Amino acid sequence: MISPQLHAIVPMLSVTLAALACMTWEAFRDKSEPDQMPVGALGIVGLIGAGISAAFLWNGNAASFGVVSGDNFGLFVTLVLVVVGILTIMFSSQVITRDGIPAGEYYTLILFAIAGMIMMATANDLLVIFIALEVLSLAVYVLTGIRREDPRAIEAAFKYFLLGAFSSAFFLYGIAFTFGLTGSTHLDRVGSYLAAQSLSDNPLILVALGLLLVGFAFKISAVPFHMWTPDAYEGAPAIVTGFMSTGVKAAAFAAFARVFLSSFEPFSADWAPIVWVIAAATMILGTVVGVAQSNLKRMLAYSSIAHGGYLLVGLVAANEVGKAAILFYLAAYAITNLAAFGVIALLGARDRGNDELRDYAGLWQSHPALAGLMTVCLLSLGGIPPTAGFIGKWYIFSAAVSAGYYGLAVIGVLTSVISVFFYLRVVVMMYMQERGTEAPRIHVSAVSMTALSLSIAAIFYLGILPAQVLNLAAQSIATIF
Amino acid sequence: MLPVVGALLLVFVGNGDGRRNALVRWITLIVSVAVFAVTLAMWAAFNPGSPEFQLVERVPWIPAFGIDYYVGVDGISLLLIVLTGFLTPIAVLSSWIGIEKKVKEFCIFLLLLEAAMIGVFISLDLFLFYVFWDAMLVPMYFLIGIWGYDQRIYAAIKFMLYTMAGSVLMLIAILGLAYLHNAATGTYSFDLLKLYTLDIAPRTQFWFFLAFAVAFAIKVPLFPFHTWLPDAHVQAPTAGSVILAGVLLKMGTYGLVRFAFPLFPEAATYFAPWIAVLAVIGIIYGALVAMVQPDMKKLVAYSSVSHLGFVVLGICAMNVNGVQGAVYQMLAHGVSTGGLFLIVGMLSDRRHTRLISEFGGLKAVMPRLTAAFMIITLASIGLPGLNGFIGEFLIMLGAFRWDPRYVVAAGLGVILSAVYMLWMFQRVYYGKVTHGENTTLPDLLPHEWGSVIPLCAIAVVMGVFPTLFLKPMEPAVTRVVERLQNTQTLRVSNDARNAKFKMQTGSEVK
Numbered sequence: 001m002i003s004p005q006l007h008a009i010v011p012m013l014s015v016t017l018a019a020l021a022c023m024t025w026e027a028f029r030d031k032s033e034p035d036q037m038p039v040g041a042l043g044i045v046g047l048i049g050a051g052i053s054a055a056f057l058w059n060g061n062a063a064s065f066g067v068v069s070g071d072n073f074g075l076f077v078t079l080v081l082v083v084v085g086i087l088t089i090m091f092s093s094q095v096i097t098r099d100g101i102p103a104g105e106y107y108t109l110i111l112f113a114i115a116g117m118i119m120m121a122t123a124n125d126l127l128v129i130f131i132a133l134e135v136l137s138l139a140v141y142v143l144t145g146i147r148r149e150d151p152r153a154i155e156a157a158f159k160y161f162l163l164g165a166f167s168s169a170f171f172l173y174g175i176a177f178t179f180g181l182t183g184s185t186h187l188d189r190v191g192s193y194l195a196a197q198s199l200s201d202n203p204l205i206l207v208a209l210g211l212l213l214v215g216f217a218f219k220i221s222a223v224p225f226h227m228w229t230p231d232a233y234e235g236a237p238a239i240v241t242g243f244m245s246t247g248v249k250a251a252a253f254a255a256f257a258r259v260f261l262s263s264f265e266p267f268s269a270d271w272a273p274i275v276w277v278i279a280a281a282t283m284i285l286g287t288v289v290g291v292a293q294s295n296l297k298r299m300l301a302y303s304s305i306a307h308g309g310y311l312l313v314g315l316v317a318a319n320e321v322g323k324a325a326i327l328f329y330l331a332a333y334a335i336t337n338l339a340a341f342g343v344i345a346l347l348g349a350r351d352r353g354n355d356e357l358r359d360y361a362g363l364w365q366s367h368p369a370l371a372g373l374m375t376v377c378l379l380s381l382g383g384i385p386p387t388a389g390f391i392g393k394w395y396i397f398s399a400a401v402s403a404g405y406y407g408l409a410v411i412g413v414l415t416s417v418i419s420v421f422f423y424l425r426v427v428v429m430m431y432m433q434e435r436g437t438e439a440p441r442i443h444v445s446a447v448s449m450t451a452l453s454l455s456i457a458a459i460f461y462l463g464i465l466p467a468q469v470l471n472l473a474a475q476s477i478a479t480i481f
Numbered sequence: 482m483l484p485v486v487g488a489l490l491l492v493f494v495g496n497g498d499g500r501r502n503a504l505v506r507w508i509t510l511i512v513s514v515a516v517f518a519v520t521l522a523m524w525a526a527f528n529p530g531s532p533e534f535q536l537v538e539r540v541p542w543i544p545a546f547g548i549d550y551y552v553g554v555d556g557i558s559l560l561l562i563v564l565t566g567f568l569t570p571i572a573v574l575s576s577w578i579g580i581e582k583k584v585k586e587f588c589i590f591l592l593l594l595e596a597a598m599i600g601v602f603i604s605l606d607l608f609l610f611y612v613f614w615d616a617m618l619v620p621m622y623f624l625i626g627i628w629g630y631d632q633r634i635y636a637a638i639k640f641m642l643y644t645m646a647g648s649v650l651m652l653i654a655i656l657g658l659a660y661l662h663n664a665a666t667g668t669y670s671f672d673l674l675k676l677y678t679l680d681i682a683p684r685t686q687f688w689f690f691l692a693f694a695v696a697f698a699i700k701v702p703l704f705p706f707h708t709w710l711p712d713a714h715v716q717a718p719t720a721g722s723v724i725l726a727g728v729l730l731k732m733g734t735y736g737l738v739r740f741a742f743p744l745f746p747e748a749a750t751y752f753a754p755w756i757a758v759l760a761v762i763g764i765i766y767g768a769l770v771a772m773v774q775p776d777m778k779k780l781v782a783y784s785s786v787s788h789l790g791f792v793v794l795g796i797c798a799m800n801v802n803g804v805q806g807a808v809y810q811m812l813a814h815g816v817s818t819g820g821l822f823l824i825v826g827m828l829s830d831r832r833h834t835r836l837i838s839e840f841g842g843l844k845a846v847m848p849r850l851t852a853a854f855m856i857i858t859l860a861s862i863g864l865p866g867l868n869g870f871i872g873e874f875l876i877m878l879g880a881f882r883w884d885p886r887y888v889v890a891a892g893l894g895v896i897l898s899a900v901y902m903l904w905m906f907q908r909v910y911y912g913k914v915t916h917g918e919n920t921t922l923p924d925l926l927p928h929e930w931g932s933v934i935p936l937c938a939i940a941v942v943m944g945v946f947p948t949l950f951l952k953p954m955e956p957a958v959t960r961v962v963e964r965l966q967n968t969q970t971l972r973v974s975n976d977a978r979n980a981k982f983k984m985q986t987g988s989e990v991k
Binding site for chain 2: 379384386390394397398401402406409410413414416417421424427431432466470471474
């Protein structure tokens with residue numbers, strides 16, 4: 001049997017092994033054979049292994065080497081990431097064949113990215129968080145530019161890489177300051193040291209705090225560190241965009257919440273106002289600019305910025321409800337957004353993304369199933385019952401209200417009304433406009449359709465019978481904070 | 482009871498993939514008639530003597546937050562459910578021929594809409610109420626947006642955004658209430674009856690009442706929040722207009738009676754005169770604007786603004802007569818305005834225009850349709866012996882006891898309503914046939930008989946036997962009013978608190 005020391009990293013290990021297997025497969029496979037799904041299937045096996053091991057670790061509070069902790073918080077996010085990974089691979093199987101993306105590299109990168117995300121969500125040490133951040137970021141930079149013949153993809157990848165490297169430096173600098181102040185990078189020890197300090201004695205704490213904040217804010221694309229998001233999201237293949245906007249965000253948020261709500265909790269009175277402003281700005285900018293977009297991917301990029309803002313509201317509230325709300329919202333948002341990008345990816349063609357708003361005109365006529373699924377996703381993103389998005393928003397705002405942040409809650413609900421406007425524009429296009437030209441024939445493979453149906457089922461499950469997952473989320477935060 | 486209805490709907494949605502439109506129409510009609518039968522059965526099972534909620538069902542939904550699937554009816558909601566059940570089959574009939582594309586989807590949306598509307602009326606849990614309230618927007622949005630007239634997209638989006646903008650603020654107030662309950666008792670609860678008993682500080686009441694009242698005022702729609710209504714009504718297909726006018730608008734006033742006023746009695750007492758002023762402005766403004774409309778549908782839409790003003794005025798009077806009249810007027814308006822839209826829709830299906838100037842002398846061509854329209858028109862004006870009269874009379878009586886000045890203004894509205902309705906009637910039906918193509922229009926078709934007869938019959942029944950409807954709602958209305966008046970007397974006897982409330986809030990409102 002494996003030593004207990006290793007228990008907490010089993011999920012990560014499982015994904016990494018799958019990634020290595022994919023690489024090996026790619027190296028030794030018969031190049032004349034076009035079949036690609038087996039590579040993806042390997043990945044899915046690895047992810048299911050991660051999911052099962054995470055389920056076994058539940059309530060176990062395993063810890064590995066003192067730096068990775070398998071507490072329920074991390075495991076909850078791990079499960080979300082596993083779902084994200086499985087759905088991504090299922091959507092990809094059809095899309096990458098169509099776009100001629102090399103399967104071996106693609107799946108390997110996806111799996112490494114997920115391994116990094118899981119690590120980030122479960123890491124208990126600032127340096128390990130940083131390593132995880134780099135593991136996932138490098139994989140995602142490459143994925144963004146994986147269509148090498150497309151100049152937009154190259155541009156997007158390059159921008160993303162430069163700004164990402166820049167923010168990593170900020171983050172590392174913040175870690176250095178924290179280490180200098182507290183003599184440790186371990187979150188528990190940092191926390192217990194800081195609890196005895198006060199800002200007036202030690203203003204450098206604010207510097208450390210600020211630098212870490214910038215690093216995280218970049219990864220979750222909070223305003224004003226969101227500049228890279230629209231370009232990167234638009235340039236990347238649609239399915240990678242879906243993966244980035246859900247997986248990266250979930251992992252970064254998990255680490256963000258862990259660092260700020262445990263180690264830096266004593267100074268929450270100092271950082272809460274800053275995050276308040278960032279949250280408000282993120283929600284407002286994401287929705288207002290989203291209204292002006294005519295490209296669906298770009299529009300959803302801004303919408304995902306806004307959703308980051310809603311998650312920040314939960315962070316500001318920082319009470320029991322807020323912490324659980326972040327987890328629930330992450331799950332609801334991840335599934336919904338990924339499914340939406342899945343539909344976009346399926347509608348694309350090799351030479352052309354078909355992701356302009358007008359490309360969706362009359363989709364109802366040409367492909368009613370996809371139009372219906374897309375509608376459910378958009379309504380869920382807009383927060384209309386009975387979908388997952390509604391329960392998520394309700395949970396977040398109830399956290400804000402119970403913490404007394406009425407102003408933030410009002411901004412939140414008003415921006416979500418504005419966001420409904422642009423989600424509805426897509427619905428209008430799909431249902432109420434006629435398509436001028438002949439609609440392209442879209443073939444949807446059984447695997448993609450299964451993935452879509454699963455996501456829709458999950459959206460309604462979380463929207464109509466959320467009690468179980470809400471309880472899980474509430475349990476998850478009970479163990480650490 | 483409702484789960485049965487809901488299940489019926491879902492079964493239908495599952496089966497409705499056939500391409501045979503006639504079959505789909507028949508299934509929808511049968512389902513909606515069955516729902517109506519269920520609502521009537523509920524009425525039969527209802528004990529009219531009790532003010533309590535009856536036929537209650539309660540299943541825990543999200544226990545961590547004290548959210549239950551908690552439904553039940555009292556006299557007020559019972560009648561509104563029956564109205565919903567009554568109007569839906571009529572809406573189905575009204576689209577029997579008019580709707581030709583995507584019949585299946587149309588029927589699905591219509592039935593979903595019905596389920597959500599019933600849900601709104603029976604919810605006793607604020608969270609559940611909000612879910613239905615918002616969920617209802619989606620099918621209505623599609624009904625207007627896909628099957629409406631030329632400007633449908635604009636109208637659909639406007640409808641959706643207006644209503645959502647109001648309701649999200651209500652969501653915050655609902656959350657705030659649950660939080661207050663948590664602060665007071667240690668548990669979260671969205672249970673309406675428990676929240677009634679909360680003692681809320683005046684200042685909080687002020688804001689929460691505003692949030693609720695704005696949401697409902699948009700829905701009513703109260704002047705000046707009414708601008709979405711003419712667009713939505715005019716662009717919606719006939720079935721959409723019938724449901725919109727007949728049921729959706731009632732949700733705003735229902736919300737005022739059920740939630741906004743009893744939950745925040747002090748703020749309600751404070752705001753009532755202001756709301757009443759808006760209501761009176763709405764009555765007169767709606768009537769004046771209706772008078773000059775060249776488009777029949779728009780005319781009826783503005784007449785709704787005017788009639789709903791009466792309802793709000795009755796609620797603001799906060800006495801038994803006023804509130805009873807308001808609820809009665811909601812039912813009466815549902816029947817008569819639903820009927821008006823229905824018949825206007827029939828004309829518009831025949832001629833593909835709704836302009837008054839395109840018609841004239843129709844009495845000679847279609848005498849039966851004219852007769853039906855006459856009955857409904859008179860009902861809408863408030864002729865004694867028909868449904869509109871009882872409600873308006875009770876409202877006036879209630880308002881008179883409160884403050885006669887409002888009644889004077891509202892009375893003007895009654896006269897104006899006779900002016901615009903009869904004037905339209907005259908221009909459309911009397912005189913010579915001015916347009917040649919009108920001479921060949923067919924009179925009432927079989928399916929149209931099916932929708933017109935029940936409407937006219939119910940209009941007469943409501944006018945002649947008002948007790949039938951007044952009796953079951955009386956205990957519930959009395960309870961609402963008692964709750965309001967208790968606070969009023971409490972307020973009068975407690976001058977200090979009164980002054981404090983004024984001081985805190987008075988300066989912020991003109």
